[in-house]
Amino acid sequence: MKEIISSITQDYLYRLIKDGKRIDGRDMLEHRDLDIQVGWIGPAEGSARVKLGDTEVIVGIKMDEGEPFPDTPDKGVIITSAELIPMASPKYESGPPGEDATEVARVVDRGIREAGVVDTSKLCIVEGEKVWMIFIDIHVLNFDGNLIDASGIGAMAALMDAVVPASEFQDDAEDYDLPIEHIVIPTTFTKIKDTIMLDSGLEEEKIANARLTVSTNEDGDIVAMQKGLSGTFEYEDTLKCVELSQEIGGSLRQKVIDIVEKGKV
Amino acid sequence: MSDNKDMELIDENGKRLDGREFDELRDIKIEAGILKRADGSAYIEWGKNKVMAAVYGPREMHPRHAQEPSKAVVRARYNMAAFSVPDRKRPGPDRRSVEISKIISEALEEVVFVEMFPRAVIDIFIEVLEASAGTRCAGLTVASVALADAGIPMSNMIASCAAGKIDGHVVLDLGKNEDNFGEADVPVGIVPNTDKITLLQMDGNLTKEEYEEAMELAIDACDEIYEIQRDALKVRYSTTLEDHGEPDDEIEKIQEEA
Numbered sequence: 001m002k003e004i005i006s007s008i009t010q011d012y013l014y015r016l017i018k019d020g021k022r023i024d025g026r027d028m029l030e031h032r033d034l035d036i037q038v039g040w041i042g043p044a045e046g047s048a049r050v051k052l053g054d055t056e057v058i059v060g061i062k063m064d065e066g067e068p069f070p071d072t073p074d075k076g077v078i079i080t081s082a083e084l085i086p087m088a089s090p091k092y093e094s095g096p097p098g099e100d101a102t103e104v105a106r107v108v109d110r111g112i113r114e115a116g117v118v119d120t121s122k123l124c125i126v127e128g129e130k131v132w133m134i135f136i137d138i139h140v141l142n143f144d145g146n147l148i149d150a151s152g153i154g155a156m157a158a159l160m161d162a163v164v165p166a167s168e169f170q171d172d173a174e175d176y177d178l179p180i181e182h183i184v185i186p187t188t189f190t191k192i193k194d195t196i197m198l199d200s201g202l203e204e205e206k207i208a209n210a211r212l213t214v215s216t217n218e219d220g221d222i223v224a225m226q227k228g229l230s231g232t233f234e235y236e237d238t239l240k241c242v243e244l245s246q247e248i249g250g251s252l253r254q255k256v257i258d259i260v261e262k263g264k265v
Numbered sequence: 266m267s268d269n270k271d272m273e274l275i276d277e278n279g280k281r282l283d284g285r286e287f288d289e290l291r292d293i294k295i296e297a298g299i300l301k302r303a304d305g306s307a308y309i310e311w312g313k314n315k316v317m318a319a320v321y322g323p324r325e326m327h328p329r330h331a332q333e334p335s336k337a338v339v340r341a342r343y344n345m346a347a348f349s350v351p352d353r354k355r356p357g358p359d360r361r362s363v364e365i366s367k368i369i370s371e372a373l374e375e376v377v378f379v380e381m382f383p384r385a386v387i388d389i390f391i392e393v394l395e396a397s398a399g400t401r402c403a404g405l406t407v408a409s410v411a412l413a414d415a416g417i418p419m420s421n422m423i424a425s426c427a428a429g430k431i432d433g434h435v436v437l438d439l440g441k442n443e444d445n446f447g448e449a450d451v452p453v454g455i456v457p458n459t460d461k462i463t464l465l466q467m468d469g470n471l472t473k474e475e476y477e478e479a480m481e482l483a484i485d486a487c488d489e490i491y492e493i494q495r496d497a498l499k500v501r502y503s504t505t506l507e508d509h510g511e512p513d514d515e516i517e518k519i520q521e522e523a
Contacts, residue, residue: 097360099363099364099366099367102360102363102364102367103364103367105360106360106361106364110468114468114469115468115470116470212465217470220472220473221470221471221472222467222470222471222472222473222476223468223469223470224467224468225451225465225466225467225468226368226465226466226467227368227462227463227464227465227466228368228371229371230339230370230371230372230374230375230463231375232375232456232461232462232463233461233462233465234460234461234462235460235462235480235484238462238465238480239473239476239477242473242476243473246473
């Protein structure tokens with residue numbers, strides 16, 4: 001269902017943007033306060049509670065033994081799901097995931113599974129028979145814009161927090177940290193008229209024309225992209241977003257590392 | 266993208282598995298107006314991909330709560346037939362097809378004059394009959410032709426094509442094995458002439474320089490595809506004298522009928 005915005009707010013936003021300002025006083029390329037708490041959920045093998053401004057997301061990691069895919073018999077399996085529960089917004093309804101939830105889950109998944117964040121070859125128990133299945137579940141508690149970044153950062157932090165519960169399943173095995181190879185950070189830009197801004201809030205998202213998510217790793221490589229909404233980007237815009245993502249991703253990455261390190265002690 | 270690196274994707278002569286150059290598209294054929302019941306339709310063969318699109322509408326939007334008071338909803342449904350891939354695909358929407366349907370709908374909405382049909386829906390059904398990498402680009406390309414065939418008012422069509430990386434080289438229009446064993450895939454959809462980007466996704470791993478190279482390849486190829494789209498419409502709608510017989514015969518026929 002479409003979010004509704006009053007024309008007064010809409011005009012006000014447009015006027016502000018014309019003057020290079022935003023509704024909450026941020027710079028165009030400034031993200032909202034980011035707060036991450038890891039290990040918050042006891043029964044989960046790894047978890048993170050992320051607040052990006054008022055957008056709040058909990059990501060939980062659960063692991064289980066399971067059968068590998070036939071084409072990758074020696075690799076663990078990663079499955080990402082997202083739920084936009086009715087608690088998070090008056091526009092969300094209960095029921096199976098809709099297209100918004102599916103998009104969030106698939107974009108986060110691409111930035112993790114395809115980007116080789118987890119070394120899945122270290123998650124093989126018996127080749128062709130038994131591997132670790134890693135379930136990443138994204139639970140949105142409060143929706144105030146930019147779910148993709150909050151969810152992506154949350155999933156990354158939760159994975160870094162995660163411990164493989166080997167001792168629960170096998171007699172002579174010890175638990176070990178999930179083997180993390182890369183730390184991927186998503187950055188989402190929205191375009192309103194001709195202005196590009198980072199991390200849009202709910203009101204800004206309602207009037208956004210186009211959206212572009214760029215996920216980069218610590219080497220500055222692009223590992224996932226997704227354009228959303230019906231507006232367009234110029235090719236040069238996308239290049240600028242890539243450069244900004246490399247830059248902003250760097251500082252966010254350090255923050256995630258620091259918080260997870262502290263949380264693990 | 267798989268990290269299985271055993272597969273050689275480029276031979277010693279610098280050619281790809283199917284003999285293509287790095288910047289060469291697979292063969293593309295488009296036919297407009299292939300289904301009678303639909304308001305508009307088109308069929309594309311893109312390498313080994315076979316994809317059909319049908320357009321219905323503008324028509325009343327159901328469910329009604331999904332109506333937009335100031336514009337029409339552009340609703341594309343991307344669907345893969347169970348027999349379109351080597352291992353039978355379970356019929357019905359899965360997460361992949363839900364996502365692809367969403368981004369194709371958004372990409373097409375940009376060019377359709379949706380303000381002309383408040384509360385209506387324009388349905389676009391994209392059926393993948395044979396899949397061999399690049400079906401979302403083929404689907405978006407053929408859906409644009411079907412929309413034009415349906416006479417939907419629009420500013421332009423969307424042309425779409427992917428570029429990617431295989432064996433460390435940036436190449437155009439990944440084939441099946443290149444998609445499975447390559448290192449990156451970047452599907453792009455543009456409004457031709459303006460080169461505005463309406464669809465952009467990427468997975469795998471690319472440096473910024475490789476991204477630039479891939480985008481240039483894909484955008485250039487979209488211009489080529491646009492020509493094929495336009496030709497399909499010309500074949501369908503341009504008429505010649507032979508199509509109608511001699512003018513005098515026509516008049517006689519009409520008089521007889523009257």
